[in-house]
Amino acid sequence: MTQAARPARAARAPRRDAVRNYERIVEAARDAFGESGADACMDEIAARAGVGVGTVYRRFASKDALIDELLRLAMAELTTAAGHALARDDGHGLDELLRALGQSFADHASYAHLLLERQPDADAARRLRTAMQELTARAAAAGTIGPSVTIDDVMALVRAMRGLAHDSGAHVMDDWQRFLDIHLTGLRAGSSAGR
Amino acid sequence: MTQAARPARAARAPRRDAVRNYERIVEAARDAFGESGADACMDEIAARAGVGVGTVYRRFASKDALIDELLRLAMAELTTAAGHALARDDGHGLDELLRALGQSFADHASYAHLLLERQPDADAARRLRTAMQELTARAAAAGTIGPSVTIDDVMALVRAMRGLAHDSGAHVMDDWQRFLDIHLTGLRAGSSAGR
DNA sequence: AGGTATCCGGAATACGGATTCCGGTTAGAG
DNA sequence: CTCTAACCGGAATCCGTATTCCGGATACCT
Numbered sequence: 001m002t003q004a005a006r007p008a009r010a011a012r013a014p015r016r017d018a019v020r021n022y023e024r025i026v027e028a029a030r031d032a033f034g035e036s037g038a039d040a041c042m043d044e045i046a047a048r049a050g051v052g053v054g055t056v057y058r059r060f061a062s063k064d065a066l067i068d069e070l071l072r073l074a075m076a077e078l079t080t081a082a083g084h085a086l087a088r089d090d091g092h093g094l095d096e097l098l099r100a101l102g103q104s105f106a107d108h109a110s111y112a113h114l115l116l117e118r119q120p121d122a123d124a125a126r127r128l129r130t131a132m133q134e135l136t137a138r139a140a141a142a143g144t145i146g147p148s149v150t151i152d153d154v155m156a157l158v159r160a161m162r163g164l165a166h167d168s169g170a171h172v173m174d175d176w177q178r179f180l181d182i183h184l185t186g187l188r189a190g191s192s193a194g195r
Numbered sequence: 196m197t198q199a200a201r202p203a204r205a206a207r208a209p210r211r212d213a214v215r216n217y218e219r220i221v222e223a224a225r226d227a228f229g230e231s232g233a234d235a236c237m238d239e240i241a242a243r244a245g246v247g248v249g250t251v252y253r254r255f256a257s258k259d260a261l262i263d264e265l266l267r268l269a270m271a272e273l274t275t276a277a278g279h280a281l282a283r284d285d286g287h288g289l290d291e292l293l294r295a296l297g298q299s300f301a302d303h304a305s306y307a308h309l310l311l312e313r314q315p316d317a318d319a320a321r322r323l324r325t326a327m328q329e330l331t332a333r334a335a336a337a338g339t340i341g342p343s344v345t346i347d348d349v350m351a352l353v354r355a356m357r358g359l360a361h362d363s364g365a366h367v368m369d370d371w372q373r374f375l376d377i378h379l380t381g382l383r384a385g386s387s388a389g390r
Numbered sequence: 391a392g393g394t395a396t397c398c399g400g401a402a403t404a405c406g407g408a409t410t411c412c413g414g415t416t417a418g419a420g
Numbered sequence: 421c422t423c424t425a426a427c428c429g430g431a432a433t434c435c436g437t438a439t440t441c442c443g444g445a446t447a448c449c450t
Contacts, residue, residue, distance in 0.1 A: 015417055015426060041407055043430095052429035057409065113361065156359060156374045163358010164351060166308065179351045186381030210396060210447050236437055247399035252439065 022059055024049040026073070029066055033110040067111060068120040074108050075115065075124045082131040091142025094135035094154070095184065101158055102176045105165035112162050132158075145187040157183055217254055219244040221268070224261055228305040262306060263315040269303050270310065270319045277326040286337025289330035289349070290379065296353055297371045300360035307357050327353075340382040352378055 028049035032040035042063055046053045060066040081100035085093040105112040119125040129151075136154050139145045160183075164176045223244035227235035237258055241248045255261040276295035280288040300307040314320040324346075331349050334340045355378075359371050 012419090012425080017417075018427065021428090039407095042409085043407075046429090053409085054411085054429060055427080058427075063408065116362070152370070153373065153377065156370050159362060160355035160359050160374060163361060164355050166358060167311070167354060175347070175351050178348065179355065182348065182381040183378050184381070185384050186377040186379070189380050189384050207395080207448080212447075213397065216398085234437095237439085238437080241399095248439080249400065249441080250398060253397075256439095258438065 021049065021051050021055055025051065025056055025059060025066075026069065029070060030108070030110075033067075033070075035110075038111055038114075067114065068118075070108070070111060071114055071118070071120050072124075074104060074112075075119070075121055075128075078104055078128055079124055082128055085135055086131055091139045091144035094132070094139040095144065097132065097135055098154075098157065098161075098180060098184075099177075102161050102165075102180055105162050106174070106176060109165045112165050116159060116162060129155075145184075146189065149187050153187065157187075216244065216246050216250055220246065220251055220254060220261075221264065224265060225303070225305075228262075228265075230305075233306055233309075262309065263313075265303070265306060266309055266313070266315050267319075269299060269307075270314070270316055270323075273299055273323055274319055277323055280330055281326055286334050286339035289327070289334040290339065292327065292330055293349075293352065293356075293375060293379075294372075297356050297360075297375055300357050301369070301371060304360045307360050311354060311357060324350075340379070341384065344382050348382065352382075 025045065029040075029045050032045045032048055036044065042053055042056060045066075046056050049056070056066070060069065078100065081104075082097055085097035085100070087093075088096065105115075108115070132154055133151050136145070136149065136151050140147050140149060157180075161176050161180065164179055220240065224235075224240050227240045227243055231239065237248055237251060240261075241251050244251070251261070255264065273295065276299075277292055280292040280295070282288075283291065300310075303310070327349055328346050331340070331344065331346050335342050335344060352375075356371055356375065359374060
């Protein structure tokens with residue numbers, strides 16, 4: 001019934017160049033933020049995308065809106081990863097999700113810090129947190145991590161990894177893996193991390 | 196001989212209000228950056244210090260210069276801490292220095308991330324790094340940490356703690372301690388943190 | 391107390407970057 | 421092929437902040 005129900009308000013499919021530019025802009029934004037830090041200016045983004053600033057603003061109401069879009073996309077990836085992790089029934093789902101987070105932070109290093117604040121999709125964020133909570137419980141049950149490890153400990157680890165990704169050093173790209181391994185060792189051993 | 200050797204170019208001691216304002220400004224800057232993030236504006240800093248912007252600029256050539264001063268002060272504290280840590284001859288000097296770093300990051304959370312980049316005192320930074328290297332070696336020798344732990348691992352931990360301090364959550368103020376304990380456990384246990 | 395080198399406040403200016411506007415183009419329906 | 425809704429580029433505008441300037445206040449020496 002809906003199939004032919006809008007000759008009155010037919011939304012003509014967007015023009016080709018429009019979609020093409022949309023994609024270019026998103027990618028250009030990632031590059032720009034990646035290089036010039038989170039304060040790359042709109043002019044540069046537009047230049048990288050090979051379009052004028054006006055075009056950028058036709059797609060994104062503001063710079064913030066553009067950033068929000070990047071965050072939404074990144075969060076979508078994480079949601080998928082969380083799904084995968086929850087599907088496992090051994091005690092290694094948490095481990096898997098943490099690695100996905102680390103990779104995501106590395107991929108989107110320049111604006112990763114925003115993923116833990118200004119989260120445009122509060123719902124997704126909440127679901128992700130819930131997943132981590134569940135996975136933490138399972139891991140504790142399976143003995144993959146110590147029984148006294150709390151969700152806060154895991155969140156701290158997440159924030160720490162984000163910080164690790166922040167630098168733009170040469171080798172930093174995979175430092176986080178070794179770091180994560182070490183910390184997981186600590187989580188496994190520690191049953192009463194002092195203090 | 197130097198005691199009375201500069202009537203020609205006597206540098207009259209600075210006026211009282213001048214020194215008082217200097218201190219007020221530094222403190223105000225810390226507060227401002229702490230609350231409004233690292234992009235607090237000069238007007239606000241001046242207001243908090245109870246002086247006009249002009250006064251701020253008489254002391255600090257620019258906003259950057261002001262930030263550099265904060266960094267220098269923080270780095271001075273760390274240099275002291277490093278001295279303390281090196282003075283110990285048990286294997287816990289590294290541990291001590293790491294705690295000092297964590298505390299420093301917590302204290303200067305708002306601009307802590309700059310301590311690892313834009314370091315105005317390159318010399319101090321180098322010395323600090325050398326100290327950490329020495330302490331890492333000693334800790335490894337004493338068995339406080341695994342033998343395969345490298346200085347890079349330790350640096351990663353430092354960067355991670357800095358990231359941890361970045362958030363301005365309520366309880367974050369001492370999350371880092373628990374986090375550090377856990378990670379140290381990992382460093383002690385791991386002798387071949389795989390990959 | 392008097393004189394003056396210093397210091398202060400805050401309005402005025404300089405600047406950079408976000409956002410808006412509009413005349414010129416172009417994809418794609420008929 | 422023609423026409424027009426959509427789309428484009430980038431100059432012009434707006435706005436928030438850093439930085440400069442200078443006519444008064446003030447601390448400190450004599």
